[in-house]
Amino acid sequence: MDFRLSDEQIEWRDLCHRFAVEVMRPVAADYDRSQEVPWPVIGEARKWKLSGLDWIQKMATDNDGLDGIIYQEELNWGCAGLALAIGASSLAVAGIASSGTPDQIAKWIPECMGIGDDIKLGAYAVTEAGAGSDVASLRTTAKRDGDEWVLNGTKVFISNGGIADVTVVVATVDPKLGHRGQASFVVPKDAPGISQGKKEDKLGIRASQTAEVVLEDCRIPLDNLLGGLDKLEKKLERARSGESTGRQSGALATFEMTRPLVGAGALGIARAAYEWTMEHLEDKSEGGTPVLELQRYQQVLADVATEIESARLLVWRAAWMGRAGLPMTGGQGSMSKLKAGDVAMWATTTLMDLVGDYSQTTECPLEKWFRDAKIFQIFEGTAQVQRLVISRMQREEIQGRLKAAAEAVQQPVAA
Ligand SMILES: Cc1cc2nc3c(=O)[nH]c(=O)nc-3n(C[C@H](O)[C@H](O)[C@H](O)COP(=O)(O)OP(=O)(O)OC[C@H]3O[C@@H](n4cnc5c(N)ncnc54)[C@H](O)[C@@H]3O)c2cc1C
Structure with missing residues (x-):
């Protein structure tokens, strides 16, 4: 190693x-x-x-x-x-790359980013009021009308919402089928019926635009269904007949691979807060701080450094497993994001306690890192949802291991 x-x-x-x-x-x-x-x-x-x-x-x-x-x-x-x-455009890119045909990937990914100096943006719109963690209950509909799809619904809290050149919208084609009745659609910004709703005035990550995306009889060509019509019809047929597609486990596996990236972002905030506090306390101590006070600082700083390092190890391991194609059946990707998000929130709070009243002013950079940290416990799967995923995956993995061990015991020993 x-x-x-x-x-x-x-x-x-x-x-x-x-x-x-x-x-x-x-x-x-x-x-x-x-x-x-x-x-x-x-x-x-x-x-x-x-x-x-x-x-x-x-x-x-x-x-x-x-x-x-x-x-x-x-x-x-x-x-x-x-x-x-x-x-944020890379969320749209990932949506297109994971569901699109090769032709769609070649056509739409450059439209999410632009080429050379030409800057374009993408957005990935899943969340709705009442359908955040519970994505199976999305209410935005996509109905076929001749050579077009007609989309209706409102997406909320969408990064780059309203300013994206391309929005990948997840909508339901058959609500009775839950997540198996959903599909992804590419909606260019000039499509009739797409508009920006409310822009959010947020606690943290305020430099990133978050807004509603409103779809009112929004018309797009049939070809903008990611993966194509044949694939969708087959998927719907299988879902209606009750046949398993393995899609959900595929989606879970994809999340396991993307979550370490979000965890790494949380680590960046925790590290920024830690480094700044260390320097700030050193400057403050130059006039002569009592030894006991210095030791109190060291106790907290050592805990913060250790937590950041442990989270980083989880993040690096999950990223490496994802790239090596090793299945994260123990929820290693979710663990890495959960731990790093919790560490960022805990570290910024703990460091503010250490710094004291100055940390409550907008002059103190800790205040911004504290506000920025919170979202890492919310988006890309909330901390609570990560725990559900981890506990389910752990249970399946351990039961599988115990079953295999029990079967091995029952095998006759080779002569
Ligand atoms: C700044 C920002 C940017 C975002 N960007 C995007 C984006 O680009 N695209 C997009 O589609 N979405 C985006 N989102 C939405 C984000 O993904 C959702 O906020 C997130 O999935 C949580 O959904 P929710 O807010 O509806 O909370 P809910 O799902 O309603 O959950 C509310 C609370 O209940 C808890 N909870 C829910 N279910 C359970 C359960 N079964 N067990 C225990 N606890 C549970 C949650 O953990 C949470 O604490 C963004 C959100 C924000 C704030």
């Missing part, structure tokens, strides 16, 4: 960190206040090849699965809101 980063990974980490220091940190507080879309930062990320097709290619050819993790930790160290503004 070797936990060291390669020279290339160190070079990549340094590039991402330099971007965070030079481009993100100087403007993070301004965008946090104004909640404007940070177009200049998104543009700079493209110039640095930290977004767009170059970046997708780098992620696709990452041998150990760590490049994406390093990128997320460093950019979220810079500013979690700006990091999501730069990266």
Whole structure:
């Protein structure tokens, strides 16, 4: 086992960190206040090849699965809101890549990112009021009308909602079939009937636009159904006949692979808060702080550092398993996101306690990291839902192991 980063990974980490220091940190507080879309930062990320097709290619050819993790930790160290503004289009890209035909992938992925200096954005719209964790109960409908699909419904809390050039919408074609009656549709921004609803005024990650996406008799061509009509009809037929498709376990496996990336973002915030607090307390101690007070600081800082390291190990392991094609049947991906999200929230709170009253002012950067941390316990599966997934996967894995062991005992021993 070797936990060291390669020279290339160190070079990549340094590039991402330099971007965070030079481009993100100087403007993070301004965008946090104004909640404007940070177009200049998104543009700079493209110039640095930290977004767009170059970046997708780098992620696709990452041998150990760590490049994406390093990128997320460093950019979220810079500013979690700006990091999501730069990266939210990749949610749409992932939706297209996982469900689209090769022709759809070639056509629509560039439309989610743009090519060269031409910046485009994508959004991935699943959540509705009353259907967040419980995605089986989506109410947005897609009905076929001749050569078109007609979409109706309202998506809420959508990153890049209303400003995306392409929105991938998950809608139900047959509500009776729950998640098996759903499909994904590509909706370009000029499609008739799509509009932006309320833009959210958020607690944290305020540089990333979050808004409702309203679909009122929104018409799109038949070809915009990801995966195509034949595939959908077969899937619906199987669902109606009660035959298992294995789709849900496929979706779960995909989530296990994407969750470490979100966990890495949470780690970036926790690390930023930890590093800042350490320096702040050192500066404060220069005038002479009593030994007992210094030891109290050290106790807390050591706990925070240890928690960050443990979360990072879970994140790295899950990312490596995902890239190596090892099934995360024990919920390792969910564990990594759960732990990192909880560590970010706990660390920012604990460090604020240590710093004291100054941490309650907007002058103190801990205040922003504390607000930014919360979302990591909510999106991409809430902390509570991660626990359900982990406990179910653990139970299945342990029962499987015990059953195999019991069967092995019953086998006659070879002579
Ligand atoms: C800033 C931001 C950006 C987002 N970006 C996107 C995006 O780009 N695209 C998108 O589709 N969505 C997005 N979302 C939505 C996000 O994915 C949902 O908020 C999340 O899935 C939780 O759903 P919910 O808010 O409806 O909460 P609910 O599912 O209603 O849950 C409410 C509470 O109940 C708990 N709970 C729910 N079910 C259970 C259970 N069975 N057992 C125990 N506890 C349970 C939850 O953990 C939570 O604490 C975003 C949200 C935010 C805040």
